[in-house]
Amino acid sequence: MIKIAILGFGTVGSGVYEVLRKNAASAAKRAGEPVQVKYILDIRDFSSHPDAALFVNSIDPILEDPEIDTVVETIGGTKPAYFYVKSALEAGKNVCTSNKELVATHGAELLAIAVQHRVCFLFEASVGGGTPVITPLHQCLAANVISEVCGIVNGTTNFMLTKMEQEGMSFDEALKEAQNLGYAETIDPSADVDGIDACRKIAILASLVFGSEVHPENIPTRGIREVTAEDVYFTQKMKLAVKLIAYARRNEKAGFACGVEPMVLPAQSMMAGVSDVYNAVLVRGDMLGDTLFYGKGAGKLATASAVVADVIDAAKFGPSVHDSLFWAPTAPQKGKITDEAEHTYYVRVNNLDAGTLKADLGGVVLTLQHHNQTAVLTTPMTAKELEKRKEKLERDGIHVAIALKMLEV
Amino acid sequence: MIKIAILGFGTVGSGVYEVLRKNAASAAKRAGEPVQVKYILDIRDFSSHPDAALFVNSIDPILEDPEIDTVVETIGGTKPAYFYVKSALEAGKNVCTSNKELVATHGAELLAIAVQHRVCFLFEASVGGGTPVITPLHQCLAANVISEVCGIVNGTTNFMLTKMEQEGMSFDEALKEAQNLGYAETIDPSADVDGIDACRKIAILASLVFGSEVHPENIPTRGIREVTAEDVYFTQKMKLAVKLIAYARRNEKAGFACGVEPMVLPAQSMMAGVSDVYNAVLVRGDMLGDTLFYGKGAGKLATASAVVADVIDAAKFGPSVHDSLFWAPTAPQKGKITDEAEHTYYVRVNNLDAGTLKADLGGVVLTLQHHNQTAVLTTPMTAKELEKRKEKLERDGIHVAIALKMLEV
Structure with a gap:
């Protein structure tokens, strides 16, 4: 007994x-x-x-x-x-x-x-x-060196993004619906919508995968408050979906990165197909390639x-x-972990001056306009370079409403 | 050591x-x-x-x-x-x-x-x-009673169906491509295309989930040879996808069912999003609900x-x-396991007489015509009832080219 x-x-x-x-x-x-x-x-x-x-x-x-x-x-x-x-x-x-x-x-x-x-x-x-994630990760994938783990680990925000995408709701409407259904806290929904819950979960997965403690306070964390109906419109036209992604990644060129942020990803990908309160975690192993664990994230x-x-x-x-289920203590680092890798960005601006936009952003592979908004997909660049280019745009009188990395899955 | x-x-x-x-x-x-x-x-x-x-x-x-x-x-x-x-x-x-x-x-x-x-x-x-499937199933889902396990467990046929769907290839062209890439045997590809490989895998999963031996020779097994470009055309119009599905299911009303057959499923479902040589296994637990394990099925x-x-x-x-990882021996039963549950069927006939077709098939919820072919989705019926209705159609001079169950996921 x-x-x-x-x-x-x-x-x-x-x-x-x-x-x-x-x-x-x-x-x-x-x-x-x-x-x-x-x-x-x-x-x-x-x-x-x-x-x-x-x-x-x-x-x-x-x-x-x-x-x-x-x-x-x-x-x-x-x-x-x-x-x-x-x-x-x-x-x-x-x-x-x-x-x-x-x-x-x-x-x-x-x-x-x-x-x-x-x-x-x-x-x-x-x-x-x-949904089994941790046991498969350290036990079933024991023969793999894992380079990346990423996914949708907060069901509430995924429910909200699904409502915005499929029913054209605004952020506020989607939040109210999530609160009515008991998915989001009524008094202060920030643990979900600001990515705090997802940050804790990726801190756990990152620590496990890399074998040493990753502190939540070092993980750059953005929620979904800035995602608007316009972004849903533009990304759908671009055959993309917006998801709140938590990730931890290690690669030779660009070091270690870890974060929580809304990202765009191909609408045809498995990760984009994860809707409502479901979660999915993708694990990239050197022997196994990509594997994905999908199921209800709460309940x-x-x-x-x-x-x-x-x-x-x-x-x-x-x-x-x-x-195999262990990580070593570390002291928290100063400031946030930075992502040195290059990414394609989805960028939306409150302006129709596509010429200046393209010039300021450097390479642009796709441009869409709607009402008084322009959305583009950039050629790959680092977060640092994007910041520089955003400053240039501001100097030229163009305000960047949102910039979202493309998740390569 | x-x-x-x-x-x-x-x-x-x-x-x-x-x-x-x-x-x-x-x-x-x-x-x-x-x-x-x-x-x-x-x-x-x-x-x-x-x-x-x-x-x-x-x-x-x-x-x-x-x-x-x-x-x-x-x-x-x-x-x-x-x-x-x-x-x-x-x-x-x-x-x-x-x-x-x-x-x-x-x-x-x-x-x-x-x-x-x-x-x-x-x-x-x-x-x-x-892809971890067996360990999550018996270890991570240990607190669940599992009622169903189903999925795409043969990468070669999934690759072929993907080629037929995305590039308009015929069955023969898709098979040749799979053979060229080493996914299918050149001399005798039947282990893959006739579902024999998938049958062995679902025999293992069914035995594990239900705790007593399910013999491969008792599992009704159909491959993908009968799926044509016409079916790809019609199912796409119906927002469905065709996949070779292996399943084992237990429900109170309709008993135990197990099989391998091409099925239609909603194009928006996670399972329909599984393309190329990837595999995905969905497990339905009474506590957990649905969870899905996805990854490369071979390599x-x-x-x-x-x-x-x-x-x-x-x-x-x-x-x-x-x-937890065990099943008891059983003697093989006589004949194949039958599926007593009701399913919606996709049915294609070489005929344009939609009136007789509808009358003979009973309830029909969707009808499409193309060239000299008609495809319908039926209201739910058992396999036995479908057989009767197919006989009636044959008597009325209408030949049923293919009938595929709808997978409810």
């Missing part, structure tokens, strides 16, 4: 309880023995819950109970989750979490503690919700099922998992 | 050797110790190979060497691979194979032998080439990298993997 404690009985925590109740037989078969919830830590009142006897309001009985093999952390945020998780690992218990903020912020330290105490620290559910039971898979893995496979 | 033997130094076997040489450091890091090739079994002459000393022409020294932990089988076919693999498992060695015919034919027996001898029998590379290094990942898993995780 595998005995576990659930910390935090919110959406994901109660989902874990539900998955274990509904699929007890198949989970037991796969784990080799039944999985039983012995404690649920939540300070709220659950006295009318059918399993009210399981609820505790302190971490202590859990830490002190030698029968508890694994602690599931689904509180979210870093406080008190960080303290609880650290204490559980130090008490010799495996921890499985869906908490991306915790992993992005304290992952390196918690992994080191797990290794030191010969337990597992697993977090498949922190990226892609229920109570989907996310919970990934946590339960981690509980089973921890029971079956033990701490040797950290031979 | 993990010491292994490679059986068969063909495309995949030499790829395994190459992957281990190129990515020795990352493989060692992930495995926790270096992986060394100690023997290569091949009866051909490799005396001028830089590692000529590794080559042997008998399985005996490998079976008798207690240092060999894991045997990699990349011979293909069932003879002598079956005997070698069985002997290796019985000698207490893990076996990792890319051989789909072996796994589809003898998987249940070999899994039982592996469990009995407390070793691993792993075969990630047998489906999807290098020397891609496939080899999946074999090497299995070698690492075997070393790290050991035989407990078979708590």
